[in-house]
Amino acid sequence: MQTIPVLVLALALAAPAFPADKNLMLRQQAFGPGSPEGGEEQSEYFSGDRIVIASPTRRAIVDLKAQTWTLIDPKQKTYTVMTFDELRHMAERAAKALEALPPEVRKNLALDTPISVQPTGKSERIAGYTAREYEVSGGAASGNVWITDEITMPAQVREWEKVSSSLGVAQGAGGSLAAAIAKLNGVPLRTRMTVAMGPRKVESGTEVLEVREATPPADLLTVPAGFKKAALPALPD
Numbered sequence: 001m002q003t004i005p006v007l008v009l010a011l012a013l014a015a016p017a018f019p020a021d022k023n024l025m026l027r028q029q030a031f032g033p034g035s036p037e038g039g040e041e042q043s044e045y046f047s048g049d050r051i052v053i054a055s056p057t058r059r060a061i062v063d064l065k066a067q068t069w070t071l072i073d074p075k076q077k078t079y080t081v082m083t084f085d086e087l088r089h090m091a092e093r094a095a096k097a098l099e100a101l102p103p104e105v106r107k108n109l110a111l112d113t114p115i116s117v118q119p120t121g122k123s124e125r126i127a128g129y130t131a132r133e134y135e136v137s138g139g140a141a142s143g144n145v146w147i148t149d150e151i152t153m154p155a156q157v158r159e160w161e162k163v164s165s166s167l168g169v170a171q172g173a174g175g176s177l178a179a180a181i182a183k184l185n186g187v188p189l190r191t192r193m194t195v196a197m198g199p200r201k202v203e204s205g206t207e208v209l210e211v212r213e214a215t216p217p218a219d220l221l222t223v224p225a226g227f228k229k230a231a232l233p234a235l236p237d
Helices: 084-099 103-108 155-167 172-182
Strands: 024-031 040-047 050-054 059-063 068-073 078-083 116-126 129-137 141-148 187-197 200-212
Touching: 068 084, 078 084, 116 141, 116 172, 129 172, 129 187
Parallel strands: none
Antiparallel strands: 024 040, 024 200, 040 050, 050 059, 059 068, 068 078, 116 129, 129 141, 141 187, 187 200
16 A cells, blocks of 8 residues: 655553544655655545545545545546556556566566565654554665554555555565565554665655544545546556
8 A cells, every 4th residue: 555644742641542443544744756845744544445545736545345546636637547457457567567577677676685674673652652663674675664553453454455465556676565564564653765766766755643533524535526537557568
């Protein structure tokens, strides 16, 4: 699960876990490819059969019941709807393209190098929750992630993890990194990552600012009026 959420730190000393049947909202600061300089604030909602990720520059709506993924570009006033079957097809073609790369290219991209996620022994309070630091190394990825086990994510999150895994949404170095972090079975509250894409390095990060029970505003659940539907991205055969 690509896509991401400054809270007053004056929460109770022991923040309670959220029951799996509750609606959840994570507000976070995020930076990386596609984000404005300095990053931007995002909100992630987990409610009913939907997962919504919203920021001033982009929005994504995952509908687990309808099995669709809607991407909205507020600046261009366009949107794209992809079914899970279309996502699966695109992922399969991308995987075949990676498999066809020469061994030397795969080595340069570190596609076959395992990623290690190891605890550092450090802990810190983030958004009112105790998080433990893990160092990420190996392959094309490096950085750290802070995980808390004090928040029980809603059932939609686990369902989407199963769906995205079966679709093969994440490929290559990014996919290996996501899989390694998912094994920690916690909620990331802070991430700082650098992924080498050949000679180019891509940096990204998130910092959760607030965690609370909330449902997404109604206007975030639909495509705004007047937005035009954009064609699906074309992949070479």
